[in-house]
Amino acid sequence: MLSALLTMGLLGIIVGVGLAVASKVFYVYVDPTVEAVESALPGANCGGCGYPGCSANAAAVVAGEASPSSCVAGGAELAAVIAGILGVSVSASEPDVAKPGCYYGVADADSLYLYDGVPDCRAAALLSGGMKLCSVGCLGLGTCVRACPFDALSMGPDGLPEVNQKKCTGCGTCERVCPKGIIRMSSVTRRIMREYTTEECTTPCQRACPAGLDIREYARLAAAGDFAGSLRVIKERNPFPAVIGRICPHPCEAACRRNLVDEGVAINCLKRFAADEEMASGQRVLPYKAPDTGSRVAVAGGGIAGLSAAYFLARLGHSPVVMEAGGRMGGLLRTAIPETRLPGNVLDWDIQGVLDMGVEARTGMALGRDATVAGLLRGGNEAVLVAGGGWDMRLERLPGAVAEKVLPGVFLLIDAARPETRDQLSWGKNAVFAGGGRTAVTTAMECPAGKKTVVLRTEKGQAGVDDELLAQAGEKGVTVIFGAAVTRLHGEDEALQEVEIFGLSGCERRSLAADRLVAASGRVPELIFVKRPDEEGETEEKVLDQGQESLPPEDRDTEGPIRWLAMPPYKKPVQSADDGLLSPADAMTDFSAAVEAIGAGRRAAASIQMLMNGQDPCLPEHVLTPTVCVQDVCDLTRVAATPREPMPMARPGEARPGPELELGYTREMALAEASRCLQCGLVCYLHTEDAAKDKENAA
DSSP, X not given: OHHHHHHHHHHHXXXXXXXXXXXXXXXXXXXXXXXXXXXXXXXXXXXXXXXXXXXXHHHHHHTTXXXXXXXXXXXXXXXXXXXXXXXXXXXXXXXXXXXXXXXXXXXXXXXXXXXXXXXXXXXXXXXXTOSSXXXXXOOOSOHHHHHXXXXXXXXXXXXXXXXXXXXXXXXXXXXXXXXXXXXXXXXXHHHHHOOOBTTSOOOHHXXXXXXXXXXXXXXXXXXXXXXXXXXXXXXXXXXXXXXXXXXXXXXXXXXOGXXXXXXXXXXXXXXXXHHHHHHHHTOOOOOOOOOOOOOEEEEEOOSHHHHHHHHHHHHTTOEEEEEESSSSSOTHHHHSSOTTTSOHHHHHHHHHHHHHTTOXXXXXXXXTTTBOHHHHHHTXXXXXXXXXXXHHHHXXXXXXXXXXXXXXXXXXXXXXXXXXXXXXXXXXXXXXXXXXHHHXXXXXXXXXXXXXXXXXXXXXXXXXXXXXXXXXXXXXXXXXXXXXXXXXXXXXXXXXXXXXXXXXXXXXXXXXXXXXXXXXXXXXXXXXXXXXXGGTTTSSOOOOOTTGGGSOGGGOXXXXXXXXXXXXXXXXXXXXXXXXXXXXXXXXXXXXXXHHHHHHHHHHHHHHHHHHTTOOOOOOTTBOOTTSOOOXXXXXXXXOXXXXXXXXBXXXXXXXXXXXXXXXXXXXXXXXXXXXXXXXXXXXXXXXXXXXXXXXXXX
């Protein structure tokens, strides 16, 4: 009996030890937050969120890969509960919807061969990346259709997926299963923030457009006679269609694939016609906006860049206020282009279109004179964008120029180098000169600052600064740093405190004490100012003194200093590798064309959006530039030559309806010219001879 008890006891100890060891070896940690979110979910495991069940969705929500509202079965109340578990708030957001990005199915596009026996797009993609000649084209096997949990996708007669937007929940399942990335989630915000990459289908004209317009689509709608729809597509990326339709240098037309047969499509003339149709009707065509975010953004500068940035910020759901020092908006377009090319009423029409999107304009208000960066941030603005204008601003100040203080601690080299304005500047203990080569070094030697540092983007042998000048500069306390760029500014209230510099070759980042920054530019550098991240919650609007409520937000006084950082927007893709201020991608005096300024305004708005979301402004991977290799064609087959519609011109001595020399297309001319578009994809295009035969057969 005793031996039996001892045996049982020994077995119990062995089992207990084994279980203890097993609990350590096979222990699986369950995140309590994931567990709480999963408990809140309905447990339907319907897959509508795009994940295989509620457990996977809960993990994705906690990891930040899915939103609190990702459960399509739960509704707004469940989203609020999950947000409470995560300690965040839920605000109104625009819905995502799937959008295919391929234009020709396998049967219609040039292809090497079809996928006989291969049932799945992912399997076909593993076979040498898919056997279609176009490297990014749709494989057409319908994997996305079978994966959609809501029957929102079907294969159309052209062999491409079609989306039923009423059924689509934006779950993203189709996007995840497509091996080519043909189907992507689309929304207003996504379209504004989007930079084209080498992994998607783009057309030659689209790649050449500085504003990135979807030219193929607006030409297609114009050819169908839907000029309002065409204009809505144009306004996705261009808030000044009537203006740009008159003055754009249209590099898109030089890139048009029709040039391989006859002449490029008159893309800019089509844009003008669609805009003129709107203007003649008096009925404004407004593009879609995201829901109101409640965030205010101040924009200093009422030129095309500043107005464009405000336009895109308004479409992102924010409330932008544009401050213009002059009496009217428009910048250089108002003063530098004759009426015969750009009538004032046309410019006014497009500017009013920007204001109609929810942009507030304040004229006679100059940054540095009537408002300050710190004051604007203190007054409830989430960000301040400086888009202060180009060489026209400098011309107004010369001769007898007065050195103005626009930004905290920031001067222009043109003021620092001239004795009559240098004495007007207040110099602190630490002055940093950004760019300027030999002129910056010699100016630094003369300025009365304590410590002086010149930061040059070029290397020593390319900067025009010889050893003799360097020795003289060293004797006067000037340090010269070669191959580096200023990337960020840090300050408090109206004081600059330090700048960050970045080694362009060694990728080294470091900070320099600086209370003055001298920029070698003809214009105030384009910068975005935001409150420093460590200040979140500390600079919320406090209780105001009696009478303060009636003041504009930027003039109100709140407690505590405003600590800010400033940085330029991300660069245009063609110079995406250039970092910091005064890079080759930045306009030193003004943009080479208004359409370039529009592109810069959109990038500034996208950069502000990123900063407000806690991200550093940057370009996506594999961003498309004119220098990267993409598939293309060097000759066209089965395309009939069709003459281009010439622009009607006013004849000397004849009466004309306005001051313009170019009279614009008639409707018949616009329809004929739009029909010349080949509806290109990356390598595919419309075979016009085949299309003509199809029309004859249909008749």
